[in-house]
Amino acid sequence: MFEATSVNHHNDRVQKQVKILFGIMLALLIIPMVVIVATLLIKGSPIVNLSFIFEDPKDGMTAGGIFPALLGTIWLVAVSLLASVPLGVAAAIYLSEYAPDNLLTRLIHLATINLAGVPSIVHALFGVGAFVVFFRFGTSILAASLTLAIMTLPVVIVSSWEALQSVPRSFREACWNMGATRWQTIWHVVLPNAITGILTGVILQVSRAAGETAPIMFTGAAMFLPFLPNSVFDQTMALALHLFVVATQVPNVPESLPFGVALVLVGIVLLMNSVAIWIRLRLRRKKKW
Amino acid sequence: MSGPFLSSSGAPPPEPAIRIREFNLWYGTFQALFDINLEIKNGLITSLIGPSGCGKSTLLRSVDRINERLGYVRIRGSIEVFGQEIHAPQVEPAQLRKQVGMVFQRPNPLPISIRDNVLFGYRIHHEKGGRLARSEADGIVEEALRQVLLWDQVKDRLDHKATDGLSLEAMQKLCIARLLPVKPSILLMDEPCSALDPRGTAAVEELIWELRDRYSILIVTHNMAQARRASDECVFMLMGRVVEHAPTDQLFVTPAHRETADYIEGRFG
Ligand SMILES: Nc1ncnc2c1ncn2[C@@H]1O[C@H](COP(=O)(O)OP(=O)(O)OP(=O)(O)O)[C@@H](O)[C@H]1O
Ligand SMILES: [Mg+2]
Numbered sequence: 001m002f003e004a005t006s007v008n009h010h011n012d013r014v015q016k017q018v019k020i021l022f023g024i025m026l027a028l029l030i031i032p033m034v035v036i037v038a039t040l041l042i043k044g045s046p047i048v049n050l051s052f053i054f055e056d057p058k059d060g061m062t063a064g065g066i067f068p069a070l071l072g073t074i075w076l077v078a079v080s081l082l083a084s085v086p087l088g089v090a091a092a093i094y095l096s097e098y099a100p101d102n103l104l105t106r107l108i109h110l111a112t113i114n115l116a117g118v119p120s121i122v123h124a125l126f127g128v129g130a131f132v133v134f135f136r137f138g139t140s141i142l143a144a145s146l147t148l149a150i151m152t153l154p155v156v157i158v159s160s161w162e163a164l165q166s167v168p169r170s171f172r173e174a175c176w177n178m179g180a181t182r183w184q185t186i187w188h189v190v191l192p193n194a195i196t197g198i199l200t201g202v203i204l205q206v207s208r209a210a211g212e213t214a215p216i217m218f219t220g221a222a223m224f225l226p227f228l229p230n231s232v233f234d235q236t237m238a239l240a241l242h243l244f245v246v247a248t249q250v251p252n253v254p255e256s257l258p259f260g261v262a263l264v265l266v267g268i269v270l271l272m273n274s275v276a277i278w279i280r281l282r283l284r285r286k287k288k289w
Numbered sequence: 290m291s292g293p294f295l296s297s298s299g300a301p302p303p304e305p306a307i308r309i310r311e312f313n314l315w316y317g318t319f320q321a322l323f324d325i326n327l328e329i330k331n332g333l334i335t336s337l338i339g340p341s342g343c344g345k346s347t348l349l350r351s352v353d354r355i356n357e358r359l360g361y362v363r364i365r366g367s368i369e370v371f372g373q374e375i376h377a378p379q380v381e382p383a384q385l386r387k388q389v390g391m392v393f394q395r396p397n398p399l400p401i402s403i404r405d406n407v408l409f410g411y412r413i414h415h416e417k418g419g420r421l422a423r424s425e426a427d428g429i430v431e432e433a434l435r436q437v438l439l440w441d442q443v444k445d446r447l448d449h450k451a452t453d454g455l456s457l458e459a460m461q462k463l464c465i466a467r468l469l470p471v472k473p474s475i476l477l478m479d480e481p482c483s484a485l486d487p488r489g490t491a492a493v494e495e496l497i498w499e500l501r502d503r504y505s506i507l508i509v510t511h512n513m514a515q516a517r518r519a520s521d522e523c524v525f526m527l528m529g530r531v532v533e534h535a536p537t538d539q540l541f542v543t544p545a546h547r548e549t550a551d552y553i554e555g556r557f558g
Contacts, residue, residue, distance in 0.1 A: 101360070170393065170395060170397035171397065171400070173355070174393070174397045174398075174399060175399070175409075175413075176355055176358060177353060177390070177391040178386060178390070178467070179382070179383035179384070179386035179410065180409075180410075180413045181383065188413075189399055189400075189401075193400060
């Protein structure tokens, strides 16, 4: 009784093959990442120390630190967040809580998702046309940040929208039936429960904004500046562009320098992403409905 | 559990809590309610029965005008709550919903503390930025929880989140409790016991019966025994129409319509 039949054997074999196949795919995915990070660590870490981070570049960017670029990246990301988060979250709230569920709303939703896939060079050209030229911001932190904001906006909207949608409808109904207005419902119940999800989406965009070169190259980031920016109307250096420059544009750069810059950049991105993951884990533990 | 028709010594008949006249409702092009005429008497428990999809929830949700949130709902006809037409232009839905509380099938406490759940409605209607004094809030919370027979069970964990650690029965009682601080006069309940086990059902039924003197209660139920046990009057609906409305004893013993008899004897639905 209960002995395996040939069907069982066949199923077992398929099961094993599938397992191996997926294992190989996973390895194909992970190995390049491990190699990249390991290379960066090995070649970059000797040069990365406090003075590398807090000093200016020297000798035509062949020596010294990366401070102006690091500071510039922080400027760019911060200003772009100031623009994209309020706008994106407000748009998501409108789409999720106020807009009637009709064809137009769904088209807008679909369009937003597709906008997220537009190559960043297209955003860059839009930024030049709109912010640098039309609004006369010139090549400046403001123009570059707004360009980054435009680039990250679709994902901020979509991820916030999803976070809002994941708040159970029954909470909203409970509020409405007690006489709460839509805004009271959003403020007291929906947002507090969606905020962690919204934050995760935002942080993932932070790391994207920090890493992009194309959108800032023509709108406000400079290859080298002898001074730090004083206002959003100044140009600035930025890590991603600095990496591009020291890796390809400047002769006689010691090999470790670009690896050091890359290591810092990747470190920032990984740090931001781990914060997002941490928030998500906490969210999952807290949420029990 | 005597019937409602005990007209007390020639006094004018009390105003009905809800008076529905020639009420029709469409979800888009689908008509869910047809020419509803109904008077729900003040201070009684009226149960609303009928097969699935006959429009019981829709009717209930029309009384606090929550259906209009859907955007694609059209209505024709009139609903009065204590003599006031609820669709009149000057009516503020928030004020209506203060007067008319709703309890759902699945207990849906908010993911905040038990205390804040009870205070939620009150805050929405009373606080304008100004904070409620702690002592006043405590009084409100205790009174509401006592009314729903939940005080002793939760008084030591008012600051715990209401969405974890409470039984479904306790959650449902809490959902009733949070309606009370704004002093509603009508409670609408949409199958309030159907997610509960028999013991919880009995407890919540007992509570509803306790609330009977203070509130007019309209309760949807699929449970014939419950309707029979725990209501003064009974309304039977079928396919978007009211078929019969009578004192509960009468409706269950000598139904006037064929369909009613078939339904309460379990021949369909
Ligand atoms: N939001 C909605 N949009 C469109 N149609 C709806 C909606 N809600 C209900 N309906 C339809 O209206 C009719 C009445 O539904 P309703 O929920 O009022 O019935 P019910 O008597 O409460 O049923 P049940 O006993 O299953 O809860 C059904 O045919 C249903 O499909
Ligand atoms: Mg229903």
